[in-house]
Amino acid sequence: MKSARERMNIISAYNQVGTFRRAADLCGTTHKTVKRVVERAEAGGPPSRTPRPRNFDAVTDLVATRVDASNGKISAKRLLPVARAAGYEGSARNFRRLVAEQKVLWRKAHSHTRRPAVWSAGEYLVMDWAQAAPGVLVFCAVLAYSRWRFVRFAADQKASTTLAMVAEALAMIGGVPAKILADRMGCLKGGVVANVVVPTPDYVRFASHYGFSPDFCHGADPQSKGIVENLCGYAQSDLAVPLLTEAAITGQPLDLRTLNAQAVAWCSQVNAALHSEICAIPDQRPGRRTTAAHVIAVIAA
Helix, strand or coil: CCCHHHHHHHHHHHHHHCCHHHHHHHHCCCHHHHHHHHHHHHCCCCCCCCCCCCCCHHHHHHHHHHHHHCCCCCCHHHHHHHHHHCCCCCCHHHHHHHHHHHHHHHHHHHCCCCCCCCCCCCCEEEEEEEEEECCEEEEEEEECCCCCEEEEEECCCCHHHHHHHHHHHHHHHCCCCCEEEECCCCCCEEEEECCEEEECHHHHHHHHHHCCEEEECCCCCHHHHHHHHHHHHHHHHHHHHHHHHHHHHHCCCCCHHHHHHHHHHHHHHHHCCCECCCCECHHHCCCCCCCHHHHHHHHHC
């Protein structure tokens, strides 16, 4: 079978010389092949082929319905008896192909289409909590534009503890971002109306005092807080796990004062190093200290 380029060469040669045999000599093929290619091109291309029926066509709608009802989680193994009862007589392997195709179609129809986030200096501080060990929690915050990171340890994640951590982070930043994006923390969430989080009165007063707008992630949407999720994982693996492992080996208990001293040193180290994603040093990025006079005045008030 001739490729598309070979067919184009045959048609071009025929248009130049005008006969099938001379075009065949130029292209190194037979005059019958030249005639067939030219006639097919003049007729508008090759005839359309009727797709062959597949042995699972009769149960395709059944599988699509079950995949949609299970949110794309049902397995081909559990669907096969249902398909057999509906008249499917093919192999289990072929049926697995059908289920896999339907799952791909379901994911495409229910996927979140998002563009990569484009941050600007001083716009967002993103924060979240993570658990390092039973009774030991890690507060993580990151400036979205500069990737400047703030990590501290705590024994709980109450509203008072969270707000104290935010206040310390703002003091370390030397400025106040336009918005602070948080997960749907129960300590800061007063309620949900039309899938929009309503902050607690204490958090509203805190935000008004510092001059930022409280913002919350969408429900069941990890993409909106992926930047701080990465920091939480990094802080646990690079900071918390080595500290807790060393404490378990030596038998010396770690208190929050010791853990936070190590966290301060760790933040100074990572914020002064070249960030692999932005190819810049977070401490030297714009937006790190844009409104220092404002935050100093707020803290002093």
